[in-house]
Amino acid sequence: MFSFFTRSKVNIKGEKGASAVEFALVLPVLVLLVFGIVQFGILFYDYISITHAAREGVRWAALHELEINVKQKTIDAAPSLSPSIAASDITVSNPAPTNNDQGEPVTVTVLYTVPIDLPLMQTFLGSSVALTSAATQRIE
Numbered sequence: 001m002f003s004f005f006t007r008s009k010v011n012i013k014g015e016k017g018a019s020a021v022e023f024a025l026v027l028p029v030l031v032l033l034v035f036g037i038v039q040f041g042i043l044f045y046d047y048i049s050i051t052h053a054a055r056e057g058v059r060w061a062a063l064h065e066l067e068i069n070v071k072q073k074t075i076d077a078a079p080s081l082s083p084s085i086a087a088s089d090i091t092v093s094n095p096a097p098t099n100n101d102q103g104e105p106v107t108v109t110v111l112y113t114v115p116i117d118l119p120l121m122q123t124f125l126g127s128s129v130a131l132t133s134a135a136t137q138r139i140e
Contacts, residue, residue, distance in 0.1 A: 031120070032120055035118050035120045035121055036121065036124075038118065039116065039118050039121040039125070042114070042117075043114055043129060043131070046081060046112065046114045046131060047131050047133065049078045049080060049081050050078060050081070050085065050110045050112045050131055050132075050133045051133040051135070052077055052078065053074045053075070053077040053078040053085060053110055053133075054074065054108050054109065054110045054133045054134055054135040055077075055135045056073055056074060056076075056077035057070050057071070057073055057074030057077065057090065057092070057108040057110070057135070058106060058107065058108040058135040058136065058137045059137065060073045060074075061092055061094070061106045061108055061137070061139075062106055062137045062138060062139050062140050063140060064098075064099075064139070064140075066096075067092050067095035067096065068087075070090075070092050070108065071087045071090045071092070072087075074090050074108060074110060075087065075090070081112065083115075085110060085112055089110060089111040089112060090108065090109070090110055090111075091107075091108070091109040091111075092106065092107075092108055093105075093106055093107040093108075093109075094106040094107075094139070101139045102139055102140065103138055103139065104138065104139050105136050105137070105138055105139070106136070106137060106138075106139050107134055107135065107136040108134065108135055109132065109133070109134040110132070110133050110134070111130065111131075111132050112130070112131050112132075112133075113128045113129070113130050113131075114128060114129045114130075114131060115127065115128050116128060116129065
């Protein structure tokens with residue numbers, strides 16, 4: 001009588017190394033996927049850092065600070081970025097607000113270039129990725 005619970009012990013000669021070959025074919029895809037996730041995490045972290053820096057800079061710009069002070073506060077707000085934000089990559093829309101500008105918007109824009117460190121990702125993304133973040137607030 002045929003039973004569904006009995007296992008066949010037939011071993012085909014050519015199947016011994018099949019799992020190793022399948023693993024060798026899938027491994028590059030898995031490594032690329034893991035590196036992609038890591039690089040995306042680095043890019044997202046840097047984007048959050050420049051967004052925070054832009055918000056901090058616009059807070060100071062809304063308080064009638066000088067443009068040089070606004071840029072320095074923006075740079076200081078993102079100490080974890082390597083390389084750090086350059087002052088030339090920060091744009092203030094109203095660099096010298098006066099008392100007559102109260103209620104007008106001021107915008108701080110930060111441009112940051114993230115170097116791609118993972119060799120496999122340089123093939124797909126290039127050597128760097130440019131990120132931009134802007135924050136706007138009314139002058140007090």
